[in-house]
Amino acid sequence: MKILNQDIKNRTFKKVYCLYGEEAFLKKSYKNQIREAILGDDAMNFQSFYGKETDVSEVISLADTMPFFAEKRLILIENSGLFKKDAEPLASYLPGMPDSTVLLFVEEQVDKRNKLYKKVKELGYVTELSRQPEAQLKAWILRLLKQENRQISQAAMELFLSSVGDDMEHIRTELDKLLAYTEGREGILPADVEAICSVQITGRIFDMITDLASGRQKAALDKYYDLMALKEPPMRILFLIARQFNQLLVVKELAASGKGKEEIAKKAGIQPFVAAKAMAQARGYRLSELRACVEKCVEAEEAVKTGRLADTLAVELLITELSEKR
Numbered sequence: 001m002k003i004l005n006q007d008i009k010n011r012t013f014k015k016v017y018c019l020y021g022e023e024a025f026l027k028k029s030y031k032n033q034i035r036e037a038i039l040g041d042d043a044m045n046f047q048s049f050y051g052k053e054t055d056v057s058e059v060i061s062l063a064d065t066m067p068f069f070a071e072k073r074l075i076l077i078e079n080s081g082l083f084k085k086d087a088e089p090l091a092s093y094l095p096g097m098p099d100s101t102v103l104l105f106v107e108e109q110v111d112k113r114n115k116l117y118k119k120v121k122e123l124g125y126v127t128e129l130s131r132q133p134e135a136q137l138k139a140w141i142l143r144l145l146k147q148e149n150r151q152i153s154q155a156a157m158e159l160f161l162s163s164v165g166d167d168m169e170h171i172r173t174e175l176d177k178l179l180a181y182t183e184g185r186e187g188i189l190p191a192d193v194e195a196i197c198s199v200q201i202t203g204r205i206f207d208m209i210t211d212l213a214s215g216r217q218k219a220a221l222d223k224y225y226d227l228m229a230l231k232e233p234p235m236r237i238l239f240l241i242a243r244q245f246n247q248l249l250v251v252k253e254l255a256a257s258g259k260g261k262e263e264i265a266k267k268a269g270i271q272p273f274v275a276a277k278a279m280a281q282a283r284g285y286r287l288s289e290l291r292a293c294v295e296k297c298v299e300a301e302e303a304v305k306t307g308r309l310a311d312t313l314a315v316e317l318l319i320t321e322l323s324e325k326r
Contacts, residue, residue: 025168
């Protein structure tokens with residue numbers, strides 16, 4: 001991201017950019033920074049397209065149009081899917097696009113074999129904005145707190161991240177709530193985090209699996225019903241339960257081979273603080289039990305997809321089965 005930051009700072013832009021990845025907060029932030037740096041308050045020379053119905057011929061026509069009383073025209077294209085399908089006309093057009101136009105793509109995913117991807121990388125700049133490492137998140141949180149002349153204890157920081165997860169948008173929302181709650185005090189303590197920060201659905205799933213491991217069937221089902229009351233789709237809940245058991249299986253296997261927390265986190269593709277929690281939770285299961293849990297999740301999904309069970313009932317039966325004494 002160093003090149004992108006330099007371009008924004010120096011206001012010297014390449015003709016095309018592609019920002020992709022799962023960190024929505026960073027994509028939104030850079031999208032706004034690029035627009036501000038190129039156009040400022042100028043709305044006349046800004047056009048945007050959204051979704052897979054983006055008309056490439058219209059994009060090309062606009063890109064060929066000189067900006068009105070300005071140096072640059074910015075065209076924003078979001079979630080077009082053009083980097084996952086044939087986009088030959090646009091890829092072929094880019095080399096001859098006027099220097100007065102800047103194209104900015106913001107996508108969820110890209111196929112690096114795609115011709116448009118290769119052409120954008122050749123002529124402009126491509127960067128993946130993925131979930132940030134724990135150290136980066138902590139540094140970012142500390143910068144935000146410093147702007148407010150506030151501090152947070154190490155214990156409160158650890159609890160905060162383990163509660164809210166690594167989604168930066170959610171972190172920012174919860175941090176704002178925490179700042180409002182502790183207004184008038186310089187320091188933020190663990191008790192403040194416990195009092196005000198809502199646990200993401202992934203945290204609720206983690207707690208549910210702790211209940212399952214301990215045979216607390218009613219507690220696990222209560223958490224499921226709570227998630228249903230919050231309008232979480234049963235199949236998303238099933239997906240997250242399956243993902244958590246898959247994660248526990250990977251962590252258990254790595255720990256059994258003698259790997260430490262940092263190496264487990266790296267190989268499993270998770271944050272170190274997440275790895276530490278998963279290692280502790282995995283101790284409640286044998287490897288064979290975790291494999292069986294993963295298989296039961298697959299069977300529940302199959303039962304729904306084949307129409308044998310309604311999704312709500314399938315997840316309820318899965319939770320009941322997984323919480324039975326092993």
